[in-house]
Amino acid sequence: MSIKGIDKTLCVNCGQCYDICPNDVFAIAEGKVFVKYPEDCQSCALCLLVCPKEACKIDNMRPTALPARGRI
């Protein structure tokens, strides 16, 4: 996993990260955008590229794959 979350003090819930993410990592509920499936993040940084507020937090490492990824 490499998406660490959204800094809610910066986020304006514009939904652009939700719109671009290839892996459907984000979701929207009651107008608020949040990280729903962090284990599916591939670290492509496309959300960073579109976020107007630099609110997506991703660590610099590519995901380390197994066994860190996933639920087992």
Added chain:
Amino acid sequence: MDEIKHVITGDVLIIGSGLAGSMAAISCLEYGQKVIVVNKGKMCWSGSTAVCGGNDIAVCFPEDDSALWLKAFVESSDYTADQNWIEIFLKESYTQLLKLEKLGEKHGLEIFPKQNGAFWRINRAINPFRTVLCNLYSALKAFSKELKASNAVLYERIMITKLLEQEGKITGAIGIHYRTGEVYLFQAKAVVLATGCCTYKADLFDVCGEGYTMAYEIGAKMMSFDRGGAIMRPKDVMRGGLLCSSASSSMANALGSKLVNREGVDIKEHMTEEEKKLGRMGQDRAIQREIEQGRGPVYEDFINLPDTVKTVLSQLRCAAVKRVQLEYGKNPFVETIPMEHVEQTITPDQSNRMGGVWIDCTGQTSIEGLFAVGDASCPKISFQHPYNGSDLGWALLSGGRVGKYVAQYCADMTMNSQSDLNDIQVRKEVARYRALLEKKDGVRPDELKEMLIQIMIPYDIRHCNEKAMVQCLDKIHDFIQQDLPRAKAENLHELREALEVYSMAHVAVMIVSSELYRKESRVGVRREDYPFMDNLHWKKWIGFVKHENQMCFFTESIPENLYEIPDEVNTPFVTRL
């Protein structure tokens, strides 16, 4: 979930909108076709193209020595490149480049950065030719603008799960919108499969081989899955830093960046000649040695590059640059950033150019009206090492020229109206979705993905012999029979993943069985039990087709019309990862 809410009709359905699919859509529009484009992610922004971002592409320029390109393709593919397609590449790749360049200009975007007013070409260490720098982010922006402004009908976030066929002719496809749960039926005279490859690795999760599985299931000829390509990612690798990918760091190296040790010495000075030829494996070995001998950490050094190079790198790798800036609070062009040691388990790295759907020289598959482009098609002009511009070059070429042939095909065709047979296929597919969603006790798709990857881990470059492969294949078959049927999806997101893991497992069978069939070492696959290349017996492509529910293998001789392949046995084999 509704049975079918949406029925959409057009001349041609393009599935996937990476570089190949977008080029295909634009080329079909040029030929006056009524185009439908469906993409699993956001239109134009998913798949390998979006991840690979900005790199370099293989294109033969008019001033180039064609003989050099020919030799490079034939030899670097261990003779497996298709010489008929190389001829097409030599004649047409530059035209496709110009087409893309013009598209960028139309939308105010620079897709090909310039150096002194000319296309910026580089020479990567492992390439005998020059590739051209390409900003794929700009290309994807241009595609998206162009398609939105056209009369193409666009659907995103829909995953196609089944191709429809009748009497050997394609008739359309079925898919599910994994955010709304609505089912879509697309009907078209022709379908262009541009679904990319199948990846099992950690940096790309969204291309999972559905194109391969769907084509195989309707009886399409499949080819060249015996070339595992970069089968395994080395165990101990130095990753992180700015570029975060071996392809882009080799591109940056070609532009003058260096890997330096703690003392500021270029690690190349300590590399053996053999390591220099081995691409990323050689580089990783050298980095490891620097650390073991107390000269670590190793840094990617971008600070001493000329300003023009810094500018182009920061554009081509803009997403990675932004990530590093936010993570470290540093500008990597001003301060060096140490590469961090990623102690990762060995992961199957089978993405890209692993094989694909067989096509002829027009891009048509063995199913009438079904075309395949880019990574979805079998690798016609790929090298052994997947990341040196040939795959992007292939996506550009195969996608950019397919419109003409699609239009020719459609001109002779009348649209099939929806038949009872299609109706049955649709109902079956909807029942499949429903069963996954309604299952109460079962295994979540994430866990299934992990199980599959665990099966494939022990089967790597070092253990690649008949015994290990047979064991691996048995385990994959057991997985398909015992574990996959236990898949359950708690929501639509998991439904998408469950459908993905189904494909990944079936593609795993395609890869391992094809590699097992070949009794020698070739194209990235070193067999412990057959360590040499054997041109005398294996100057062949390996393919298979579904017949009575079995995978039936066949071989085809590799054409030698332009370049004669030596008839020798025991040719030393080198893996260039």
